[in-house]
Structure formats: structure tokens, C-alpha cells
Amino acid sequence: MTFQPEKLGQSKAVLASSLRELRKRVGLSQVRLAQRCNMSQTTLSNIETGRVGPSLVDVELILRVLKASPAEVAEVMSLARLAHTEWQSKRASWRTGLEKRQAELAGLESEATVLRYFLPAMVTGLLATPEYVKASLSGSPGDKSLTAARKLERQAVLYDTTKSFSFLLTEQAVRWPVLHRAAMAVQIDRLASLSHLPNVRIGLLPIALTEVRGPMNTFTVYDQRLTTVETFTGRLVFQDSRDVAAHLSIFEAYEQVALFGEDARCLLAEWASAFRS
Structure with a gap:
């Protein structure tokens, strides 16, 4: 079909x-x-x-x-x-207001205990500086100030130690020049800072990694019950356990080769320095 x-x-x-x-x-x-x-x-x-x-x-x-x-x-x-699959059109989100989408995401984040984010293209709003959040909304219609504020408010969930967060970012996601060079360096510094939180793991996938399949879609897995997959025109929501398990398997495969901790922070410092030079 x-x-x-x-x-x-x-x-x-x-x-x-x-x-x-x-x-x-x-x-x-x-x-x-x-x-x-x-x-x-x-x-x-x-x-x-x-x-x-x-x-x-x-x-x-x-x-x-x-x-x-x-x-x-x-x-x-x-x-x-x-x-067991839901399609959420981006155009529909624009019609109802992007801030409503932020409320939906906040609800998913509040209900979940273990959250995994696979980010091959850009930094997610939870990890973004205010400048980065504003720039990431540049292609959206209407007044984006309320949406930006809601995105920044959602970041408070990172400090809830009853939850664990794992973020996997490709080198492209971290280094894609959404902002001017100095601001990009600050954004990268923020990733390094957040990696020190006890319940937050930030893993990096450098371009030099060749032993894994090329990354495709941005996706998030909430516990083991729901997966959202982002596309240019909207998002798919999978609730079937097999689809969720498949995305968990993909996440774990990348997680095994990602750099974490001091290794990741050293690489982030190198990338930030490149933007400052």
C-alpha cells in the first residue's frame, strides 16, 4: 500500500x-x-x-x-x-499557530521519562541559544516571538533530574551556519555546557565516521511508546511498537559510535574555535 x-x-x-x-x-x-x-x-x-x-x-x-x-x-x-501512524502537516501547524505545537511538545516531554533525539540537520530548540531559536524560525510565517518564547520555556525540562535526555548530533547539525560566526561559537559553547548536566548526554557524530549508514531524518523517541519523525512538510507520529523499536535500534547503532563526555567537549571546543578564528 x-x-x-x-x-x-x-x-x-x-x-x-x-x-x-x-x-x-x-x-x-x-x-x-x-x-x-x-x-x-x-x-x-x-x-x-x-x-x-x-x-x-x-x-x-x-x-x-x-x-x-x-x-x-x-x-x-x-x-x-x-x-498507528499520524501525519501532522506543517501547513496545518502554521494555521493553528506554532505556539500550539510548542504546547504539544511540552506535553510529550512532561509525560516521558527517557527521551532520545537524533539530530542530523540542526540543533533542537531544547539545546539552542535565544539567537539560534529566533533564526531557526525565520522561514515560518506570522509573528514568531511567542513561539520563540515557548521554545525557550521548554528548556527548563532539561533540569528535571527525574528524566534522562540523550541527544545525538551530526557534525553538520552542530556546524551548519544558522547564525553569524561569533553567535555560532556561542551556540556550540552552550552544547558543551549542557553536556555537564547529570541527566543530559550529548553525543557527536563527526563526518569522519564512515562505518555507519548515512543519517537521514530527524526523529525523537519518547520512552518506548512513541516516535516523531520530521520532514520538510510536516511530521509523522508512530505509535506502533515495531516502528518505535526500529527507531530505537537506529538510535542505539549511532550511539555506539558517537563521542560523549570529554571527547565530545574537546571536539566542540575545536569547532567553536574555528568559528571564532
Whole structure:
């Protein structure tokens, strides 16, 4: 099934309908199917009406009990994966106000305990200086002052020691000249300073690393329950455990070769000095 963002909102209803029609075609009642799947009839009813989104494991079990054909399994599992994926258009964020997006991010950060950020292109707002935050919003429409203020307010979460933060930044992300040279040096100094926080790990991926795959999308993993992936035109939100696990695996692979601690701070000092020279 080809990914089409506009169909994500429809996938839950289509999934529910498909499962219901498959059951009826086989001639099983909800009660009988629920018994064979070891779930309550109420749960199955909620799945078939779209009130509850089933996990991929639930969908696989239902399809196996219903003896669905390989083509039916492929189609319904594609629907199930889409049902666990949300598309948030950047244009929609602009219409509703970028500060609303900051409130959503603050909510995700407040609920999570372990947060991982993979940053191949730019420094995230949590680690940014006020000048960098302002510059990063230059391409956004409307009044950006409130959004910038909200971004800076969110940085307070870094000092909550009940949470742990891991940031992986490529050399490009750190050195991309978003600001004039002196301000870029200050931004890099901030990264070094924040790396001293006991609950914050900042890892660097220098360009010289050749033994790993080339980095692609910016993504964030909140605990082990949700992943957001950034694109030019919006963001994808994955809630399926397999998608989250895949992004955790990618993060861990880069984490194994990243530079941390004093090694990272020495490299940051070198990059900052280059901007000052």
C-alpha cells in the first residue's frame, strides 16, 4: 500500500470495517471469534466499530483465526500500520499557530521519562541559544516571538533530574551556519555546557565516521511508546511498537559510535574555535 498522508485519518475506520467484513464472510459471531482470540466480546466489538484501535498483534491474531488469505493479510496489516501512524502537516501547524505545537511538545516531554533525539540537520530548540531559536524560525510565517518564547520555556525540562535526555548530533547539525560566526561559537559553547548536566548526554557524530549508514531524518523517541519523525512538510507520529523499536535500534547503532563526555567537549571546543578564528 502506497503511503498517502491524507488517508491516515481514514485508515482506522477502514481497518475496523475490513475486520468486520472478514469475520462475517467466514460466518463467525463476535462471541465465537473473541473466544478464539482470547479477548472479550466487548473489546472485539469496539475494534470492529473503530472505537478502539487494535495493536498489530491483535490484528495478526484475528487474521490468523479467520484464516485470511495472504493478499487479505497484506492489505489489512497495511491498514493496521497506517492506523498507528499520524501525519501532522506543517501547513496545518502554521494555521493553528506554532505556539500550539510548542504546547504539544511540552506535553510529550512532561509525560516521558527517557527521551532520545537524533539530530542530523540542526540543533533542537531544547539545546539552542535565544539567537539560534529566533533564526531557526525565520522561514515560518506570522509573528514568531511567542513561539520563540515557548521554545525557550521548554528548556527548563532539561533540569528535571527525574528524566534522562540523550541527544545525538551530526557534525553538520552542530556546524551548519544558522547564525553569524561569533553567535555560532556561542551556540556550540552552550552544547558543551549542557553536556555537564547529570541527566543530559550529548553525543557527536563527526563526518569522519564512515562505518555507519548515512543519517537521514530527524526523529525523537519518547520512552518506548512513541516516535516523531520530521520532514520538510510536516511530521509523522508512530505509535506502533515495531516502528518505535526500529527507531530505537537506529538510535542505539549511532550511539555506539558517537563521542560523549570529554571527547565530545574537546571536539566542540575545536569547532567553536574555528568559528571564532
